[in-house]
Amino acid sequence: MDFKVGIISMPGAALSNKTGSFANETPVFKHKACTGCNLCIYFCPEGVIYGDKKTKIYDFDPDYCKGCGICAEECPVDDIEMVLVEK
Amino acid sequence: MLTKEETRNELFTMGHTGCSGCAQSMSVKLIMEILGKNTIATSATGCLEVFSTRWPESSWKIPWIHSLFENSAAVASGVEAALKYMGKKDGINVIAQGGDGGTADIGLQALSGMFERNHDVLYICYDNGAYMNTGYQRSGLTPFDAYTTTSPSGKESFGNNRPKKYMPEIAMAHRIPYTAVSSAGYPMDLQKKVKKAMTIKGAKYLQVDVPCVPGWKYEPRYSVKLAQLAVQTGLYPLFEAEYDKIISVKKISKKVPVEEYLKLQGRFKHLFKDEAGRAEIEKIQKMADENIERYGLM
Amino acid sequence: MKQVLEGSMAIADGVRMAEPHVISAYPITPQTHIVEHLSQMVADGDLKAEFIMVESEHSAASVVLGASACGVRTYTATAAQGLLYMEEVIYNIAGMRLPVVMTLANRAVSAPINIWNDMQDAMAIRDTGAIMLVAENNQEAYDMHIQAFKIAENRDVMLPVIVNVDGFVLTHTFEVVETIDSIDKVREYLPPINMEYKLDVENPYSFGTLGEPSVYMESRYNMYNAMKYSSKTIIDAAKDFKNMFGRFYGGLTDTYKMDDAQTVIVAMGSVLGTIKDVVDELRDSGKKIGVLKIRSFRPFPEEEIVNALKNAKNVIVIEKAICPGKGGILSVEIRDSLFKHKINTVNVNGYTIGLGGRDITPKNIKDLVERAEKEENVDGEFIGLSQQYL
Ligand SMILES: Cc1ncc(C[n+]2csc(CCOP(=O)(O)OP(=O)(O)O)c2C)c(N)n1
Ligand code: SF4
Ligand code: SF4
Ligand code: SF4
Ligand SMILES: [Mg+2]
Numbered sequence: 116m117d118f119k120v121g122i123i124s125m126p127g128a129a130l131s132n133k134t135g136s137f138a139n140e141t142p143v144f145k146h147k148a149c150t151g152c153n154l155c156i157y158f159c160p161e162g163v164i165y166g167d168k169k170t171k172i173y174d175f176d177p178d179y180c181k182g183c184g185i186c187a188e189e190c191p192v193d194d195i196e197m198v199l200v201e202k
Numbered sequence: 203m204l205t206k207e208e209t210r211n212e213l214f215t216m217g218h219t220g221c222s223g224c225a226q227s228m229s230v231k232l233i234m235e236i237l238g239k240n241t242i243a244t245s246a247t248g249c250l251e252v253f254s255t256r257w258p259e260s261s262w263k264i265p266w267i268h269s270l271f272e273n274s275a276a277v278a279s280g281v282e283a284a285l286k287y288m289g290k291k292d293g294i295n296v297i298a299q300g301g302d303g304g305t306a307d308i309g310l311q312a313l314s315g316m317f318e319r320n321h322d323v324l325y326i327c328y329d330n331g332a333y334m335n336t337g338y339q340r341s342g343l344t345p346f347d348a349y350t351t352t353s354p355s356g357k358e359s360f361g362n363n364r365p366k367k368y369m370p371e372i373a374m375a376h377r378i379p380y381t382a383v384s385s386a387g388y389p390m391d392l393q394k395k396v397k398k399a400m401t402i403k404g405a406k407y408l409q410v411d412v413p414c415v416p417g418w419k420y421e422p423r424y425s426v427k428l429a430q431l432a433v434q435t436g437l438y439p440l441f442e443a444e445y446d447k448i449i450s451v452k453k454i455s456k457k458v459p460v461e462e463y464l465k466l467q468g469r470f471k472h473l474f475k476d477e478a479g480r481a482e483i484e485k486i487q488k489m490a491d492e493n494i495e496r497y498g499l500m
Numbered sequence: 501m502k503q504v505l506e507g508s509m510a511i512a513d514g515v516r517m518a519e520p521h522v523i524s525a526y527p528i529t530p531q532t533h534i535v536e537h538l539s540q541m542v543a544d545g546d547l548k549a550e551f552i553m554v555e556s557e558h559s560a561a562s563v564v565l566g567a568s569a570c571g572v573r574t575y576t577a578t579a580a581q582g583l584l585y586m587e588e589v590i591y592n593i594a595g596m597r598l599p600v601v602m603t604l605a606n607r608a609v610s611a612p613i614n615i616w617n618d619m620q621d622a623m624a625i626r627d628t629g630a631i632m633l634v635a636e637n638n639q640e641a642y643d644m645h646i647q648a649f650k651i652a653e654n655r656d657v658m659l660p661v662i663v664n665v666d667g668f669v670l671t672h673t674f675e676v677v678e679t680i681d682s683i684d685k686v687r688e689y690l691p692p693i694n695m696e697y698k699l700d701v702e703n704p705y706s707f708g709t710l711g712e713p714s715v716y717m718e719s720r721y722n723m724y725n726a727m728k729y730s731s732k733t734i735i736d737a738a739k740d741f742k743n744m745f746g747r748f749y750g751g752l753t754d755t756y757k758m759d760d761a762q763t764v765i766v767a768m769g770s771v772l773g774t775i776k777d778v779v780d781e782l783r784d785s786g787k788k789i790g791v792l793k794i795r796s797f798r799p800f801p802e803e804e805i806v807n808a809l810k811n812a813k814n815v816i817v818i819e820k821a822i823c824p825g826k827g828g829i830l831s832v833e834i835r836d837s838l839f840k841h842k843i844n845t846v847n848v849n850g851y852t853i854g855l856g857g858r859d860i861t862p863k864n865i866k867d868l869v870e871r872a873e874k875e876e877n878v879d880g881e882f883i884g885l886s887q888q889y890l
Contacts, residue, residue: 241701
């Protein structure tokens with residue numbers, strides 16, 4: 116008898132839910148003026164931005180990005196731009 | 203450096219169904235980064251619980267339990283007691299989480315009990331200023347004059363007619379060892395306070411201002427901006443207290459008029475219609491000024 | 501060892517023998533003595549447990565919920581108003597399949613406020629998913645608490661167990677109780693709790709998730725099935741107890757002088773003592789009368805009840821709670837069980853009696869026996885009302 120049903124989930128199982136499909140907009144990381152401040156990583160509500168302080172190359176995971184635009188709004192040097200998702 | 207693979211291994215994972223731009227999910231992610239895997243968490247019923255654990259999914263990679271709306275603090279007390287019994291309390295953080303409603307309204311009694319018994323638990327209140335999960339009804343932490351579905355504006359009303367309850371002060375009145383207020387707009391501040399809380403034994407309270415896109419009615423990209431404006435206007439003072447004494451405040455770098463904060467949010471739209479609304483904005487400005495004075499924010 | 505013990509002390513001592521790890525409670529008459537005794541045991545080091553004295557019953561149940569989810573053995577106790585205040589949590593504990601054990605010192609529900617015994621409180625939570633056992637006397641209460649942990653923690657059950665004991669009548673009365681001397685024997689009977697799923701940093705499951713329409717029914721069905729299955733576990737726990745400690749009070753039900761009985765009195769709890777005395781007397785005068793004791797109210801022992809009653813003519817059901825707008829509660833369930841088994845030769849009469857601590861006298865019982873032979877399908881009629889207040 117499996118009593119987990121409906122009451123117990125496996126750790127991190129939400130990864131199977133590709134929330135990227137929510138997005139109407141998507142960020143474009145321009146890789147021009149980036150200072151490696153990491154603010155976009157801090158502020159991304161989904162935790163989908165990754166990158167390297169040294170190379171200053173940052174990017175995001177389209178599978179889960181919801182296109183909120185916070186990263187673009189908060190990037191101090193406007194190195195991220197939001198564009199419409201073509202659906 | 204953080205790789206794509208690593209982002210997928212965060213202790214609070216992507217794949218949850220929170221709204222686009224949700225500052226609550228942002229804060230949980232930031233907090234979990236600090237707490238680490240040796241943490242057991244409870245959650246009250248509310249947005250966070252619903253968007254992070256739709257069976258069979260879960261965004262949590264730490265042991266996590268949701269029981270009811272008003273008992274997060276009591277469940278965490280039980281978790282702490284069990285760990286103590288098993289001799290495992292040292293080295294495991296216990297956190298209890300709730301929304302502003304689950305904390306300051308219906309869960310206040312259980313929280314007060316947890317404080318008074320001084321369980322070694324960090325209670326985190328994600329304050330988005332209303333009952334968001336049930337569709338934006340007012341709570342005891344809804345700000346003055348905010349529109350909610352149960353404090354609507356209208357011919358006879360400017361929205362919520364009561365100021366926000368001073369919940370951190372209620373925590374402090376219990377003489378718990380640590381109380382802190384932080385904001386999704388200041389991740390370093392937030393993480394620093396979580397780190398500090400982890401070093402303190404006993405009951406701790408952390409309240410985090412978490413803007414809510416559909417509840418406050420703004421464009422998702424403004425979540426951080428609004429959280430910062432709440433602080434810079436003086437409307438949401440960030441501070442730390444030990445027992446009943448405030449030991450630090452986050453100073454306002456450049457004071458911003460409340461109007462700048464209010465005008466970005468649909469929940470205050472009705473204040474911008476006429477002279478009477480202007481007068482209300484003046485009242486809110488006065489509240490911010492009083493905060494600046496009271497907490498020494500400048 | 502034979503001792504004269506107050507019911508609350510017998511219960512506390514039974515709980516102590518089961519060695520719970522976390523206890524949490526909030527005082528309410530007539531449960532108070534139980535938790536006072538337990539706190540003293542912890543204070544004296546006779547019981548190694550975390551005792552959390554909380555600010556409300558809601559939190560008492562929530563504390564044991566949280567602790568139980570961590571995989572430790574837990575216990576709480578309450579009565580009446582306190583029970584209703586925890587009801588939400590009891591549903592939750594059962595739904596999350598946590599093996600909490602709890603004593604319910606049965607008491608009337610307010611208003612009017614009344615601290616004395618009846619079973620209205622128990623009836624209010626009969627659909628929570630908690631197993632509900634009822635003890636007849638202090639000895640059975642002592643033994644039943646030890647059995648309760650074994651039932652709750654059975655891997656195929658994993659449900660809370662509530663042990664009902666009549667407030668004051670048992671909790672505050674001194675009786676001779678034979679206590680168990682060897683904790684090792686109890687440990688053999690009740691092995692250490694071992695939960696498959698728990699809050700553990702090495703295996704970090706998420707408990708209490710959102711069950712959408714696509715899965716909620718299945719979750720409830722699993723719980724419902726576990727409750728059904730627990731019938732077997734309750735019987736086994738009673739039999740194993742008998743083998744180990746020599747005492748037995750029936751499995752789900754027990755019968756008394758039922759051979760050839762044409763009239764049967766059905767009851768739960770301490771009132772059975774009075775009833776058995778009356779039955780002895782009536783038997784002496786040649787009446788074919790017997791007693792059916794309900795030991796497990798949930799799961800409801802339908803088969804056992806049907807088997808015991810199918811040859812009877814008249815059945816008297818002692819109702820210590822009322823369902824306003826309908827009538828009896830226990831009698832309705834008994835009638836339904838017989839009906840389902842296509843038995844229509846038994847006349848079942850439910851009488852509401854003894855609410856709010858009013859005495860149930862031998863004369864009351866004798867009167868009911870007489871009445872039942874003349875009446876049909878009585879549905880919870882109030883017995884012994886004072887005309888002057890009506
Ligand atoms: C006892 C009880 N009353 C009411 C509810 C309905 N309810 C569920 S969540 C919620 C609001 C949650 O608000 P809050 O605690 O502020 O969290 P948020 O969703 O805003 O993050 C309400 C009213 C409930 N689940 N339980
Ligand atoms: S748009 Fe939002 S979700 Fe997407 S990467 Fe930027 S901050 Fe993250
Ligand atoms: S916020 Fe902008 S500057 Fe800072 S790391 Fe991200 S892309 Fe670079
Ligand atoms: S309603 Fe508000 S708090 Fe809830 S998920 Fe959406 S943004 Fe977050
Ligand atoms: Mg809220």
